[in-house]
Amino acid sequence: MKILAGAIGSDIHTAGILNFLNLAGKEGYETIYIGSVIGIDKLLDSIEEASPDIVAVSYRLGKESCEGLLRELKMSLENRGIEKRLIFGGTVETAEIAERSGLFEKVFDGSEMPEEVVMFLRGRTDAKGEVDYPQALLERIKSMKPYPLIRHHIGLETVEATEMAVRNLAESGLLDIISLAPDQNCQQWFFQQENMISSEDGAGGAPFRTREDFERMYEASRTGNYPLMRCYSGTRDLLKFSLLFKETINNAWAAVPLTWYSQLDGRSDRELLEAIRDNQGAIAWNGGKGIPVEINEAHQWALRYCHAAVEVT
Missing domain, CATH: 3.20.20.440 (D-Lysine 5,6-aminomutase alpha subunit)
Structure with a gap:
């Protein structure tokens, strides 16, 4: 399994997405980090070039700018006919926008424990993307x-x-x-x-x-x-x-x-x-x-x- 990840728009923050990729690497994923301050066109070019199984998008700046970027991302994906599993990482505020967009299989707002991220990477989630916690x-x-x-x-x-x-x-x-x-x-x-x-x-x-x-x-x-x-x-x-x-x-x-x-x-x-x-x-x-x-x-x-x-x- 291959994950491609980057911070979009004018977001320069990298710690969260690099931590995520580090966890993914330990779980056996092939990881590709395309950097920060990534425009939507460049993101889609990278997706077409690398053909990842999962695309991880990060954005931690304002709610309004996040809403505009995700609207652009949705239109660009449709125009290019790209269909990929998408996940999002950001703040509580930007994660709320990401949830409403309907683009993402899983949204992380930074409050999750590392174990929850690992369980997602291991596929222990239900149809709604919620973690399926074992009861034995x-x-x-x-x-x-x-x-x-x-x-x-x-x-x-x-x-x-x-x-x-x-x-x-x-x-x-x-x-x-x-x-x-x-x-x-x-x-x-x-x-x-x-x-x-x-x-x-x-x-x-x-x-x-x-x-x-x-x-x-x-x-x-x-x-x-x-x-x-x-x-x-x-x-x-x-x-x-x-x-x-x-x-x-x-x-x-x-x-x-x-x-x-x-x-x-x-x-x-x-x-x-x-x-x-x-x-x-x-x-x-x-x-x-x-x-x-x-x-x-x-x-x-x-x-x-x-x-x-x-x-x-």
């Missing part, structure tokens, strides 16, 4: 390579505040994974709510009390870059929680200890052998459904300042 953990990791996935943990004192925070985080496009933090009442007694201590509602996380609460969190995340969702496994009834999280938030992965959430650490009243059996059942269920499982024993020990040998083992 391993696929997301592969699609973002070589960039790491960024996760944030959120659980505020009310469901409403947590829902708003989830929506804001998703819209920001800064995260790949949102991890929900239920309060301890939820983690321990969601399925036996008569045992909850009301004075501890909202302690250490959000007071999720119904299936619909989790569905609201997932719906709030369906914007921006559509981050993956996951949640604590709960400190008892881990198998029931696994099914609940699969059905409500499409749990990206389960974090299940082997021995913790028992009388060993005090976060559950389960006897140790009972906890091990229950936890192994949750591990097996998630694995059988193709849901990755993180055995988080090491983290539990590390949080208690154990010796490094214990944490690693």
Whole structure:
């Protein structure tokens, strides 16, 4: 695949388009940079000479001048019978004009993360040119390579505040994974709510009390870059929680200890052998459904300042 790129009109800015071509080159594209301050006729001459698959046009100056240039570009393309995939890069203001022109398959306004540009170059976009974000953990990791996935943990004192925070985080496009933090009442007694201590509602996380609460969190995340969702496994009834999280938030992965959430650490009243059996059942269920499982024993020990040998083992 070949990309030809240049800054049109009287625009001398080059950093953005060169960064784009650098990313494209790393993705295996052949790149051709024709420079800045490129007139429309010269651009079209270059297109006819190089015959690229994609033409990237950059313009960062005024809205009015951008509108005139794109009108000229559209007429010139039609007059010469040139049909190419066109993309645009500019400022928020000029990108708005480019969107309205209807010329471009994809418009970048400079606010995008590098990962979003890379995903476009890899063809991970839908019919509208929007990025098609994978909704399974391993696929997301592969699609973002070589960039790491960024996760944030959120659980505020009310469901409403947590829902708003989830929506804001998703819209920001800064995260790949949102991890929900239920309060301890939820983690321990969601399925036996008569045992909850009301004075501890909202302690250490959000007071999720119904299936619909989790569905609201997932719906709030369906914007921006559509981050993956996951949640604590709960400190008892881990198998029931696994099914609940699969059905409500499409749990990206389960974090299940082997021995913790028992009388060993005090976060559950389960006897140790009972906890091990229950936890192994949750591990097996998630694995059988193709849901990755993180055995988080090491983290539990590390949080208690154990010796490094214990944490690693």
